[in-house]
Structures are given as structure tokens and as C-alpha cells.
Amino acid sequence: xxxxxxxxxxxxxxxxxxxxxxxxxxxxxxxxxxxxxxxxxxxxxxxxxxxxxxxxxxxxxxxxxxxxxxxxxxxxxxxxxxxxxxxxxxxxxxxxxxxxxxxxxxxxxxxxxxxxxxxxxxxxxxxxxxxxxxxxxxxxxxxxxxxxxxxxxxxxxxxxxxxxxxxxxxxxxxxxxxxxxxxxxxxxxxxxxxxxxxxx
Numbered sequence: 001x002x003x004x005x006x007x008x009x010x011x012x013x014x015x016x017x018x019x020x021x022x023x024x025x026x027x028x029x030x031x032x033x034x035x036x037x038x039x040x041x042x043x044x045x046x047x048x049x050x051x052x053x054x055x056x057x058x059x060x061x062x063x064x065x066x067x068x069x070x071x072x073x074x075x076x077x078x079x080x081x082x083x084x085x086x087x088x089x090x091x092x093x094x095x096x097x098x099x100x101x102x103x104x105x106x107x108x109x110x111x112x113x114x115x116x117x118x119x120x121x122x123x124x125x126x127x128x129x130x131x132x133x134x135x136x137x138x139x140x141x142x143x144x145x146x147x148x149x150x151x152x153x154x155x156x157x158x159x160x161x162x163x164x165x166x167x168x169x170x171x172x173x174x175x176x177x178x179x180x181x182x183x184x185x186x187x188x189x190x191x192x193x194x195x196x197x198x199x200x
Contacts, residue, residue: 012027013098020100027199030119030122031190034115034169035132036161037147038139040178040186041106044132047187049104049172056198059102067107077158083114090118096127102200108113110160112167125172125197129172130190136161 021028023099031048041161069073072088077080095140096103109115109178126134139161140148151159158164169175174193175185195198 010050013109017100021096021196023102026057026102027125028100029062029128029199030093030097030118031101031102031128031130031194032109032115032118033091033104033130034109034131034172036134036136036139036166037108037159038144039132039134041108041132043125043183044081044130044178044186044190045104045106047183048190051154051187051191052102052200055200057102058100059104060096062092062105062107062141064107077164079111079158079164081111086111086114086118090094098124108160108166110164110166112170115169128174128193128197128199129169131169131170131172131175132186133175133177134156136180144170 015085017028017158031045033045035041038179042061042065045061049059049061060156067089068085070090072085075085086107089107093103093105109118109142119129143149147156148162150156160166174190176189178186181189191200
């Protein structure tokens, strides 16, 4: 169990979030991509990041697998570890937002409550939940990492959609269906939404 920090006092930064946003020339917020393994979260997130970059929007992608190579390499895939994984990512995402940047996260983040915890860390106009919707049958056909095969064989336990639940977003800001639309079309949907909110 992690020990709680004691004797700590918040230190106000010399530069405000608004000042950093003004310097960057755009709003800062989180685009939270959630969905099953193989649904296309990382692919769409990185494609959106490229489009934002081409339009002068400072951004960074936090990818589930990449984060588990460093920041969260001490975590497994139990329900408790999954919750801690998302909690940490939420806090890191908030730092990016405070720094005036757009952060795109690509995490299965299977539990409604955990995603709500992250949403609650931020202001109403700082969190955009994108449900990357794709039938599990299609995700299994894609199976880019061979994980579904291992899960079906019982080699991987606690695998979302097979032996662990995925709770679909109840009211996401946006739904992109990667089994029906191309990556570019999904990117267009995300960018159109951000423009409609005057985020970019």
C-alpha cells in the first residue's frame, strides 16, 4: 500500500494557466480516448495529434502501453492497479492542461467511476471523452498485439472484454466508430467537434 504524503504545502506557480494558454495561442484540455483493446484508440489519438500539430496546437499523446514502460511499470492489471493507473494518468494530464497544452490519452480505462474521477479533476471545458466504439468481434479480428488469442487461451487474466468488464461511456462528448469510418474520417469528427466548441 502506498504511503500518503505528509507535511506538504501547495506552492503557487509564477505563471498561470491562462498565461501559458495565451503564449501558446490556444485552449488547453484533455482528449480522453477510451475503448476496447484493438478498437483504434492509439491510432486515432496519434492521427489527431498530428493534425493538431500541423495546425500549430501544442499537444502530447499519453499512450497506455508506453506509460506502462515508465511511470506505471510497477502496476499490473488487477482492478486495483487499473484504477491507480488511471488515477496517475489523470494527474499527469492535469499538469499538461495547467501547462497550456492539449493532452491526448489512449487508455482502455474500463471503469466509469475512474473516468469520472479524471473528469472531476478538471474544469468542465477541459475534458473531452471520446468513446472509440468498435464491436469486440472486430477488435478480436484485428488483435494487433495477439492479446485476445492469449486471453481466450487463459494465458492473460483480467483482460477487458473477455475476463474483465468494460463499462461503456454513458454520455461521452463524442463517439467515433472505427469499424464504420476510416482513421481520417474519425480524425475529421474529432477536429470538427473541437472547432464547434472553439477549443481550437
